[in-house]
Amino acid sequence: MFDTDNAKNTMTQTDIKFSAKNVQVFYGENHAIKDVNVELEDKTVTAFIGPSGCGKSTFLRCLNRMNDTIDICKVKGDILLDGEDIYDKRVDPVQLRAKVGMVFQKPNPFPKSIYDNVAYGPRIHGLARSKAELDEIVEKSLRGAAIWNEVKDRLDAPGTGLSGGQQQRLCIARAIATKPEVLLMDEPCSALDPIATAQVEELIDDLRKDFSVVIVTHSMQQAARVSQKTAFFHLGNLVEFGETPQIFTNPEDERTESYITGRIG
Amino acid sequence: MPSNWLVLIVLALATIGFVIGRARAIQSAGGETRDLHSLPSYYGTHVAMMAAVPAIGLLLIWLIAQPLIINSSVASSIPDSAIAETDLGLVMSDVRRVADGLDVAVSQGAMTTQDAQNLNADETDVRAELAKVGVALGSDVSVPILEAAQDYRQKSKVGSMAMAAAVLTLVAGGMFFAVGRTNKSFRARNVVESGIKTLLLAAASLAILTTLGIVLSLVFNTVEFFKLYPLSEFFFGLTWAPSFGGGSELGFLPLLWGTLYISIIALAVAVPIGLFAAIYLSEYASPKMRSVAKPLIEILAGIPTIVYGLFALLTVGPLLVSIFGADGVGIMKAGTAVMTAGLVMGVMLIPFVSSLSDDIINAVPQSLRDGSYGLGATRSETIKQVVLPAALPGIVGAILLAASRAIGETMIVVLGAGAAARLSLNPFEAMTTVTAKIVSQLTGDADFASPEALVAFALAMALFIITLGLNVVALYIVRKYREQYE
Numbered sequence: 001m002f003d004t005d006n007a008k009n010t011m012t013q014t015d016i017k018f019s020a021k022n023v024q025v026f027y028g029e030n031h032a033i034k035d036v037n038v039e040l041e042d043k044t045v046t047a048f049i050g051p052s053g054c055g056k057s058t059f060l061r062c063l064n065r066m067n068d069t070i071d072i073c074k075v076k077g078d079i080l081l082d083g084e085d086i087y088d089k090r091v092d093p094v095q096l097r098a099k100v101g102m103v104f105q106k107p108n109p110f111p112k113s114i115y116d117n118v119a120y121g122p123r124i125h126g127l128a129r130s131k132a133e134l135d136e137i138v139e140k141s142l143r144g145a146a147i148w149n150e151v152k153d154r155l156d157a158p159g160t161g162l163s164g165g166q167q168q169r170l171c172i173a174r175a176i177a178t179k180p181e182v183l184l185m186d187e188p189c190s191a192l193d194p195i196a197t198a199q200v201e202e203l204i205d206d207l208r209k210d211f212s213v214v215i216v217t218h219s220m221q222q223a224a225r226v227s228q229k230t231a232f233f234h235l236g237n238l239v240e241f242g243e244t245p246q247i248f249t250n251p252e253d254e255r256t257e258s259y260i261t262g263r264i265g
Numbered sequence: 266m267p268s269n270w271l272v273l274i275v276l277a278l279a280t281i282g283f284v285i286g287r288a289r290a291i292q293s294a295g296g297e298t299r300d301l302h303s304l305p306s307y308y309g310t311h312v313a314m315m316a317a318v319p320a321i322g323l324l325l326i327w328l329i330a331q332p333l334i335i336n337s338s339v340a341s342s343i344p345d346s347a348i349a350e351t352d353l354g355l356v357m358s359d360v361r362r363v364a365d366g367l368d369v370a371v372s373q374g375a376m377t378t379q380d381a382q383n384l385n386a387d388e389t390d391v392r393a394e395l396a397k398v399g400v401a402l403g404s405d406v407s408v409p410i411l412e413a414a415q416d417y418r419q420k421s422k423v424g425s426m427a428m429a430a431a432v433l434t435l436v437a438g439g440m441f442f443a444v445g446r447t448n449k450s451f452r453a454r455n456v457v458e459s460g461i462k463t464l465l466l467a468a469a470s471l472a473i474l475t476t477l478g479i480v481l482s483l484v485f486n487t488v489e490f491f492k493l494y495p496l497s498e499f500f501f502g503l504t505w506a507p508s509f510g511g512g513s514e515l516g517f518l519p520l521l522w523g524t525l526y527i528s529i530i531a532l533a534v535a536v537p538i539g540l541f542a543a544i545y546l547s548e549y550a551s552p553k554m555r556s557v558a559k560p561l562i563e564i565l566a567g568i569p570t571i572v573y574g575l576f577a578l579l580t581v582g583p584l585l586v587s588i589f590g591a592d593g594v595g596i597m598k599a600g601t602a603v604m605t606a607g608l609v610m611g612v613m614l615i616p617f618v619s620s621l622s623d624d625i626i627n628a629v630p631q632s633l634r635d636g637s638y639g640l641g642a643t644r645s646e647t648i649k650q651v652v653l654p655a656a657l658p659g660i661v662g663a664i665l666l667a668a669s670r671a672i673g674e675t676m677i678v679v680l681g682a683g684a685a686a687r688l689s690l691n692p693f694e695a696m697t698t699v700t701a702k703i704v705s706q707l708t709g710d711a712d713f714a715s716p717e718a719l720v721a722f723a724l725a726m727a728l729f730i731i732t733l734g735l736n737v738v739a740l741y742i743v744r745k746y747r748e749q750y751e
Contacts, residue, residue: 069638071551098641108632111655120650121640171636178640 017042017182017212018063023077025058025067032058034236036077040229042181045204045213047227047244049220051259054233056216060184063214064100065093081182098125101180105187107167109159109174114151117159117170118142121178137177144210145173146203165196172203176211183207185215189222201226220260224248232256234264268328271429272321275436279317282440286312286447294449303454311453314460315443320435324428331424339417344409356410359402363391363414364421366400373398382415483729486722493716499723505686507706507717515720517727519686523696524728527607527682528671530692534611535671536664539618546619547626548648559623566616570676577609577681589693597693599683604692606681610674617667625659626652658743665739669732675700699728 018040025033033055040046048056058067065086067073079086086096098121109117118138121127128134138155142148147169151162159170168188175183185204189197204226207213217223223230224244231241232253240247240256251257258264290308294300301308340357367384370376375398376384384391391406406414447453491499494515502516542562546555582600585608589597597604629652637647653660675698683695684705706721713719 064639066635066639069635094638094641094643096641097639101641102635102639104632104635104639106632108630108636110633110636110651120637120642124640124642124646124650174636174640 015042016040017081018214019078019080019083020059020062021078021080023059023062023075023079025055025062025076026074027058027070028072032236033062036238038231038238038241040182040212040214042212043208043210044229045208045215045227046229046231047223048214048216048231048233049218049223049259050233050239051264052218055236056231056233057186059233059238060186060214060216063182063184064097064102066097066102068093098178099180100182100184101175101178103168103171103175103183103185103188106191107164107171109162109167109170111158111160113156114142114159114162114170115155118173118177120174125178127177127179141173141177142170144176144207145169146199146206147173163196165192165199168192168196168200169203172200172207176207180211182212182214185213187216187218190218197222220248232259234259268324268425268428271324271432275317275320275324275432278436278440279313282312282316282443283309285440285444286310286453289444289447290449290451290453293447301449302452303457307453307457308447308451310457312440312443312447314457316436316440318460319439320432323435324432327424327428327431331421331428335417335420335424338420339413342416343413346409356413359404359406359410360413360417362400362402363395363406363410364417366395366398366402367414367418369400370395370398381418384411384415480729483722483726486719487726490716490719490723493719499720503688505702507720509712509715509717513717515716517699517724519688520697520699520702520724521727522688523603523678523682523686524672524698524700526603526692526696527610527678527698528668530604530607531610531614531671531674532664532668534608535614535618535667538611539615539667540622540660542615542619543622543626544648544653547623548644548652559620562616562619564616565613566620568613570613570674571680573609573613574676574680577605577677581605581609582681585693596691599695601681601683601695602693603682603696606678607692609681610671610677613674613677614667614671617670618663621663621666622656622660625656625663628659629655658745662739662743665735665742669735669739672698672728672732672735673700674698675704679704699724703728 016039018038020036020038023033023036024031036055036059048060050056061067062075062079063081063086067075075087081096081100085091110120112120115138118141119128119134122134122137128137139148139152142151147166150166151157151170159167162170168191172183172188188204189200192200201222204213204215215223215226227244229242230244230247232239232247232251232255234255240251240253242252247256248260251260255264287305287309290301291298291305298305336357339360340353343353343356343360367376367381371378371381375394384394385408391411392402392404395402499515499517501518502514503518504514504516505519507513507515546559546562550558578600582602582605585602585605586597586600587593589595589604591598633651633655634647637651638644642650678698678701682697682701684697684701685695686697686702687694689696703721703724706718706724
């Protein structure tokens, strides 16, 4: 991020982490996100729900500029992280992604040892001055991702040899090892069984103490269980955004109600 | 009847069989094709297959066997007096030439069939007669040879007739059998598909059998060589000095060293350039750039190696001499040197390494790259720490394949590296390789009973084992690591 101090003046509320204004996303000719305005709070789990293809994952990927890796993708509008525009020319997307970590739909551990998987981020960002410090970060991250007890005796084993649920928690450990401020999760439980899902959900609730978490999910029960705020997307529009209990019990928009009750989607 | 006509007739009959089989199948189902077990065309194909395949098989076997049988039966009828001066093989080739000449004469109308059969070498100058129709013979035709030739013609004619009869009978029989069992519940599709399976199997086994044949021919000649030349001197000899007069020293080590040295230089050129090109093409280049650059690099792979050889001889060699030769550094005597051949061979191998590595790097799942970018890694960090380690087994495989290609290369060495077999560390000296020496030992009037010629087979065998070993190691590495990452 750029380190000018004038940016701080634009900050309105300290507890707003992300603020998106009139965000439009185009995939070539396809208008994937239409005029989204939303403010995401710090130390909160925000869930994005909506039918497939509604743009929730696309919007999530705008928040750490992962869409930059797709050539035909164009993003318009402003997305502010702590009041600074992340699409400003002076922002290095690489450093942004160190601040805004991401966990993907399918567990994608690197073909390296469990230790090296977690140490990957700290190493490339130079977060540890010594081996002991790196060991400490790795242990803390693995504990944070509630997988330490399962892997502490085999840190040298390949990360790809773990079960699906363990792999996903390893990926979460890997993401939190770089000490991000925000953690983006793109359907993190869709490839997991119910037990592994429960573990990951419990973990998400724990992570709220330290991070702001944004989670895309297809499971409305999951959104209801883990999130404090929910945003409902439909056909590229942000239809409704509010407190999770409010959205699930008393939605304002009838499209939201239709989706939640299972009539569309 | 000429055999190509016979093949056409068989195929025509098979086509008719196709129509009959199809029609009969439809008829047996009362015109309702849905009642058939298989599609109508399968019934047709079944009949055509049964008609043509055994018949053509028999034709092939007959075409191979008939000359052998006739040869031996005619040969046994030639009196010993006619063979006295030369050997039987030469006499038989004369017989065949005369027989062919008579065929030509008859087909051109210079003789009637009857004349050809009744010719007498004592009365007619057969050589002159045949010369008139454009068949030149090496010597005058003696009585026994003419008789043998006439015998040969007679037997060939009978054989061909018998062949045609047998083949046509088999076509008819096959067709009859196939049409006979065609009815609506016959599983024609299964039969046709097992036929296709057999065809594919035959193609695969043919490739394997050819390899086996090549290996066996090498083995027999190698064994022959080691009967004449001691094994230990071949493998541990430090001098390569063949002389066809006898007393040659045939040490393998100087050639092996030349081969390895040139290959190492070639790989030192090809691996970094090829790999970096592959990384650029797969990770950095825009799709447009890639679609232009990749085919351009692959053009290199299409250049014949003799052209590379000329490039080495005429361009790279003189260029190196101008830098390292007497006018420059002074360590290079002539254009032909290990360095010349190695550099040019390296250029030849670039597309191998780059094209294979590019495919392998592209096969690394995008999710791994996303995972790395998502942690704030740059593109080059991602490539170094995630993409390349994941692609490494495949890349090693590609490099080993390139290495076995380098070891087997001949033309560039012949033209670029010189012909002197020597053990030296100076890369600007001329050296030679195993392949180049195989060529030089077998070209010219080689006597295949001498160790100097037979050594080529021992060299080829050694080379074959080395490249085979490399390929096995390459496959092993690729398989082993692929399992780990999936």
